[in-house]
Amino acid sequence: VPFGPLGALSKSEEISHCKVFKSIRRHGRIFSYECDQVHIDDVSSDDNGQDLSTYSFATDGFHAAASSANLCLPTGVRGGVDWMRKLAFRYRRVKELYNTYKNNIGGLLGPAKRDAWLQLRAEIEALTDSWLTNALKSLSIISTRSNCVNVLVTTTQLIPALAKVLLYSLGGAFPIENIYSATKIGKESCFERIVSRFGTNITYVVIGDGRDEEHAANQHNMPFWRISSHSDLLALHQALELEYL
16 A cells, blocks of 8 residues: 555655665665665575575675665675675565564664654554555454455565565564565566565556556456555555455
């Protein structure tokens, strides 16, 4: 479900977003465009399963000095076996962090930042007439159904997208395996991957507010539910409650 009014927020919200982003980055350090992936498991085949409990991401030679604008400059050959293995380690670590904190963002932020963020979230909810709360109601209904799943396709790069999902307490509604970044390949290609994964003998309903996802939905003959106002969001919730969807 799109954020709607949350798309235009204060500088404070962006700062909080950066704090979560940096918390994840401190453990992974994989955030240049070159290292970005569509899906969290896209480089998992390059992971040899090494124990990372004592592994030092900061000193394994994968990235350049912290002062560099590009955080993905390895000392080895980009795309080589060693380089891909270290990249896969980072995505594995990000996946672990997401699954650990998806229902407890405060554990990642720490007490002070958690309290500040929760206060800001409350202010955002007041300013947007509980947009997020209403969206979560629909997402929760879908996620509790045994035969349904929520899948997120976003034009945001994958790692920042995961940070935002955690910030807005959407981790419980979106398993990390169901989050796709269309930054590099576009939404239509993401939809193709989703159909390839889940199959064609099921019903897809695309919920969004943009032309890209509507076009992609039409290309795959999927019904499209446009969300552009609170009334659209409330209508979606009612349709789900009454099991029309």
